[in-house]
Amino acid sequence: MRTAYRVETVRTAEEELMAQLPEGALMQRAAAGLAAACAGLLGRVYGARVVLLIGSGANGGDALYAGARLARRGAGVSAVLLAPDRTHPGGLAALTGAGGRIADDPFEVLASADLVLDGITGIGGSGGLRPDAVPVARAARGSNAVVVAVDLPSGVEADSGEVRGEALRADATIAFGAYKPGLLIDPAREYAGTVRLVDIGLEPHLPSVPEIAALQHEDVALLLPEPVGESDKYRRGVVGIAAGSARYPGAAVLAVAGALRGGAGAVRYVGHAGEAVIARFPEALVHAGPPAKAGRVQAWVVGPGLGDETGAVAEILASDVPVLVDADGLRPLDASAVRRRSAPTLLTPHAGEAAALLGVDRAEVEAARLASVRELASRYGATVLLKGSTTLVAAPDGALPVRANPMGTPWLATAGSGDVLAGLTGSLLAAGLGAYDAGSVAAYLHGLAARHASAKGVPITSYEVGEALPGAWRDVQDARDVRDVREG
Numbered sequence: 001m002r003t004a005y006r007v008e009t010v011r012t013a014e015e016e017l018m019a020q021l022p023e024g025a026l027m028q029r030a031a032a033g034l035a036a037a038c039a040g041l042l043g044r045v046y047g048a049r050v051v052l053l054i055g056s057g058a059n060g061g062d063a064l065y066a067g068a069r070l071a072r073r074g075a076g077v078s079a080v081l082l083a084p085d086r087t088h089p090g091g092l093a094a095l096t097g098a099g100g101r102i103a104d105d106p107f108e109v110l111a112s113a114d115l116v117l118d119g120i121t122g123i124g125g126s127g128g129l130r131p132d133a134v135p136v137a138r139a140a141r142g143s144n145a146v147v148v149a150v151d152l153p154s155g156v157e158a159d160s161g162e163v164r165g166e167a168l169r170a171d172a173t174i175a176f177g178a179y180k181p182g183l184l185i186d187p188a189r190e191y192a193g194t195v196r197l198v199d200i201g202l203e204p205h206l207p208s209v210p211e212i213a214a215l216q217h218e219d220v221a222l223l224l225p226e227p228v229g230e231s232d233k234y235r236r237g238v239v240g241i242a243a244g245s246a247r248y249p250g251a252a253v254l255a256v257a258g259a260l261r262g263g264a265g266a267v268r269y270v271g272h273a274g275e276a277v278i279a280r281f282p283e284a285l286v287h288a289g290p291p292a293k294a295g296r297v298q299a300w301v302v303g304p305g306l307g308d309e310t311g312a313v314a315e316i317l318a319s320d321v322p323v324l325v326d327a328d329g330l331r332p333l334d335a336s337a338v339r340r341r342s343a344p345t346l347l348t349p350h351a352g353e354a355a356a357l358l359g360v361d362r363a364e365v366e367a368a369r370l371a372s373v374r375e376l377a378s379r380y381g382a383t384v385l386l387k388g389s390t391t392l393v394a395a396p397d398g399a400l401p402v403r404a405n406p407m408g409t410p411w412l413a414t415a416g417s418g419d420v421l422a423g424l425t426g427s428l429l430a431a432g433l434g435a436y437d438a439g440s441v442a443a444y445l446h447g448l449a450a451r452h453a454s455a456k457g458v459p460i461t462s463y464e465v466g467e468a469l470p471g472a473w474r475d476v477q478d479a480r481d482v483r484d485v486r487e488g
């Protein structure tokens with residue numbers, strides 16, 4: 001599990017740790033890790049041209065001390081001071097003492113740089129790059145240098161992943177002690193490039209519950225449902241899929257495709273696209289009548305491709321089993337009906353649907369994913385999975401970390417892939433996972449399946465994502481097998 005903590009939490013932990021260490025030791029740990037990472041990226045330090053972009057805080061201090069270490073190993077290091085009268089004094093003295101220089105013309109040194117270290121702002125920054133830093137950050141991006149952000153790409157909001165103005169686009173970010181939410185959530189995550197964590201000994205001082213959590217293979221493996229000796233198809237869980245319409249029969253097929261690969265013992269399809277479903281999946285149980293007459297299920301999925309035929313939504317919400325509401329099912333959604341439910345509800349909007357539920361513009365949701373998913377979960381008293389470039393899952397209980405899916409791929413931005421996700425998630429719900437786990441495990445497997453299907457980056461169809469789910473499942477399960485062997 002990768003975990004991220006808010007700035008306030010990181011600062012408290014840092015203060016606790018610093019109180020146990022000699023003055024300046026923590027910054028030296030950070031700088032040593034940073035310099036080592038830069039050396040790795042450069043391959044050869046001797047003779048390399050390194051440019052440091054230095055702001056007014058300790059983030060600049062880290063960059064200056066790391067620059068000094070690289071200068072001692074023979075790199076030509078120049079510092080661009082963006083706030084010359086507030087530059088970290090110890091860091092600057094270390095750099096000049098090691099033979100580093102202060103650049104007169106930032107654009108000249110950037111034009112020939114091999115590596116740029118962004119030490120403009122870290123966790124103390126807010127509100128995008130200041131105007132004087134913007135042309136410098138752009139020149140860094142436009143150069144041939146590898147751009148490395150110190151702790152965070154300058155200009156992004158550490159706590160939310162929002163980018164409220166210009167920010168520096170890095171190829172890599174070397175983060176100290178802990179991830180910050182912005183390193184795991186778009187749009188900021190995109191600015192960070194590849195993120196590497198440097199251990200500065202912070203972990204024992206961080207609280208046990210993070211702000212954001214991102215599952216990894218081993219975590220997902222532990223959550224996958226698995227049949228046991230006494231299992232039969234009913235005990236494994238039956239998922240009901242109320243999806244598709246005369247106008248959109250494909251959504252039904254895709255939702256069933258996802259559901260058949262999600263661990264439930266049987267998939268019941270209810271709606272007007274039964275023929276299309278059965279033609280593709282003879283194993284599906286098909287009903288044309290109302291959901292209440294379809295037979296017992298352990299979880300419902302309602303919404304994909306319903307078009308205007310949304311009559312089933314209220315009926316399904318009145319049931320006493322977990323319900324996933326997606327797509328067209330979200331339009332007629334009544335918050336009080338959702339809040340009244342005794343069983344869990346999982347809403348899976350994309351940004352446009354989330355915006356309609358919140359009464360804001362789509363762009364606002366995309367810019368502030370974390371705030372949006374939290375607000376929806378609290379307003380509806382439901383678990384919410386917000387789809388898109390970073391899929392987030394928030395539980396109605398705000399005390400749980402929001403889960404950020406690390407496994408997405410933009411190749412998933414193809415019509416119908418959300419239907420596959422809805423079916424898959426419903427199947428996991430029917431198999432017994434809670435809404436929070438089902439949502440995050442499904443997003444993970446769905447993203448991994450899409451990566452498999454688009455191997456080496458070829459366009460994929462949503463049907464292929466469904467077909468690739470068993471491969472993704474196997475991949476994740478291998479992590480469990482490795483752990484079992486390790487633990488004897």
Ligand SMILES: NC(=O)C1=CN([C@@H]2O[C@H](COP(=O)(O)OP(=O)(O)OC[C@H]3O[C@@H](n4cnc5c(N)ncnc54)[C@H](O)[C@@H]3O)[C@@H](O)[C@H]2O)[C@@H](O)CC1
Binds near residue numbers: 059120
């Ligand atoms: N406290 C410590 O001992 C440690 C701190 N560390 C480093 O310290 C950083 C935090 O340092 P600070 O708290 O000094 O804060 P920062 O260095 O992140 O930035 C704060 C300074 O930037 C200015 N500023 C804020 N927003 C700005 C913007 N948009 N554009 C330009 N300037 C802006 C502020 O006026 C302030 O002077 C961490 O990100 C990390 O890099 C690490 O060295 C680990 C140890």
Ligand SMILES: Nc1ncnc2c1ncn2[C@@H]1O[C@H](COP(=O)(O)OP(=O)(O)O)[C@@H](O)[C@H]1O
Binds near residue numbers: 388391412418
């Ligand atoms: N840029 C992106 N990066 C990663 N995943 C994306 C991106 N855009 C969309 N997705 C994913 O693709 C799926 C699309 O679902 P949805 O928007 O409901 O489309 P549809 O209604 O066509 O099925 C979701 O799982 C979403 O998270």
Ligand SMILES: [K+]
Binds near residue numbers: 059121122150151153
């Ligand atoms: K930075």
